[in-house]
Amino acid sequence: MESTLQVRVAEVIEETAEIRRFELVAEGGGELPAFEAGAHIDVYAGSTGIRQYSLCSAPWERHRYVIGVKREPQSRGGSVWMHDTVRRGASMTIGIPRNNFALETAADRHLLFGAGIGITPLLAMAETLARDDAEFTLYYFARSAAHQAFKTRLAGSPWASRVRYQLDDGGPTIDLAAELAAASPATHLYMCGPQGFMDAVRRAASSWPDENVHLEYFAAGPVEHADGDQPFEIELARSGERFHIGRDETIAQVLLDAGVDIMTSCEQGVCGTCVTTYLDGEPEHRDFCLNRRERETRVALCCARAKTATLVLDL
Incomplete structure (x- = not known):
């Protein structure tokens, strides 16, 4: 089986001033390879190399893949390439979906914590859990309403009542410790977002069993090299x-x-x-x-x- 495929960019949509939604379809038409919630694709981003983006469309929408990309000028260049180069109608090479962030189907309840662009893999999770009539709550953290992507989709979804929001510039707040302390032992936690946010959620869930906590980073954090690397x-x-x-x-x-x-x-x-x-x-x-x-x-x-x-x- 081929590890890559050619796609065409069907839509490029401004979600916020920093985030664009890209809708990808098979170059020759037809269905795209199947994937499960939490999966990502490799995007061959020109001279910047290969970059990973989470699939946020519902897994049963085999006619398209949807990804959200935040422009990060200080990153390795992939997001800038996507924003500055990729237009509707363009052809692209992507990888077959892979999943390191899968839902635990045996869980009694699911808590989905996303911040900023970290909401993207959780959208596919929420769609899947709602379809399966599973118990879940989606927590969405953002700097302000202007920084919230996918607002129309979230507000119009059949599971809109299961979404809770926190904006840094005001409004209701979410007590991480209280939310996680109230969870049953069979609850599973999923988180995705910037390093500081991930650290905060992990601290609040420090007493949780490791197998109940699932996370996905978009970039590597700093690594300490106290004594230098040894051969x-x-x-x-x-x-x-x-x-x-x-x-x-x-x-x-x-x-x-x-x-x-x-x-x-x-x-x-x-x-x-x-x-x-x-x-x-x-x-x-x-x-x-x-x-x-x-x-x-x-x-x-x-x-x-x-x-x-x-x-x-x-x-």
Whole structure:
């Protein structure tokens, strides 16, 4: 199965002064590959490389994909390229949808916390949960009404009564600690937004079981390097090959340079493309896509290092 496909931009719509909605359809017409709520696509953003954007359309709308992109001038350039270059009618290359942020279908209730552009994956979740008659509440945080994207869609949805809002410039506030403390043990929490917002929600949910908390970052946060990065060795269990990872090298970079067949995308530990099982050794995890349980067996090759002299990968 091909990992990429060609699409045409059917609509480009201003949601706010900073956020645009892009509607993508198959270049030759017909249905697009299926996806589930929480999925994202890779967008091949010209010379800026590959960028990831969450799908916010309802998963059963197979005639289109919808993404929301906030212009971030201080980022790596993908969002600026989207805003300044992509117009209605343009052709684009995208990746097949992947999902590192899936709904837990066995949960009794779902709490969806989104801030700013972080609302995008939660829209598809809300659509799915409403269709399935599941219990959920969507919490939407924004700087002001002018910064709220998808307002018309939210207000007109059959589940509009399940959405709660907080604006930084005034109005009702949401007590994170109180909302999370009142949840039942079978409730699952999903969050997406800027680093500060994510940190605040995670602190409020610090007593929750790790398996009940699901999160997605749009960009990697800062990583502390207290004692500097130390070199280490990588062993590939299937071939027995060994590679030296220097202080200024990544596992992914060394393996790719050696011709090892691995996939990478964001190179920030966000998208999960390069996540691989490890069999021995202790990684130093620096990703933003794996939870505590997943880190017991898996590692993101683009950013992780090793606390042990050797890390054995299932490659």
